[in-house]
């Protein structure tokens with residue numbers, strides 16, 4: 682049975698792509714809820730409802746037996762609810778990101794960047810401090826990063842400017858490690874590390890692999906299916922995130938289970 686991966690949109694294809702690379706024989710079904718993106722500035726209740734709907738679609742229509750919540754905003758607010766609701770392993774991006782950051786940080790000063798939802802939920806901060814109460818955590822919401830990526834402005838001067846605008850205050854606090862707490866930010870990794878080469882970057886799309894490895898070791902046919910609830914013009918700019926062998930299909934929002 683396949684691994685189901687969902688995100689608020691196409692940003693989670695960064696996670697999908699990395700899972701696909703490490704698990705070539707696994708069957709993968711990706712759902713991007715592009716019709717309702719962004720989740721990152723919605724309320725906790727709405728993010729939980731959307732997450733339940735996306736997960737139910739993957740669970741009921743595609744019989745997934747592992748659920749990967751690629752969206753950081755959904756991982757921050759909905760993970761416990763999803764774990765209570767479904768009888769399959771549910772893996773979010775927060776825990777792996779936290780473990781990786783604690784592994785690489787030398788000075789115990791860790792920065793977290795994400796959407797308003799992720800930062801306001803304090804999910805990363807809580808998890809980090811639960812595991813290492815003596816460290817210091819500095820968070821910053823970076824709401825303009827998602828639209829900059831979606832506009833394909835990855836190497837644009839405006840993006841360099843915004844990287845400094847958002848991240849400099851964390852660097853001024855002395856962080857040595859920065860968690861990219863949003864699906865879109867791995868696409869800005871090159872820009873961030875060129876501005877701050879001394880900062881260690883934790884990319885959830887990479888660190889989630891170990892978590893999946895610990896519970897998944899099946900060999901299947903290796904099919905790839907990508908379902909999107911909308912195909913917007915912005916998607917064209919990110920289409921390169923899709924894998925060559927991925928079949929992409931638009932589904933109606935009404936196909937997501939109503940709970």
Ligand code: DGL
Nearest residue numbers: 689719720721753754864
């Ligand atoms: N996928 C979201 C996240 O990782 C970013 C885009 C959105 O706001 O929905 O938080």
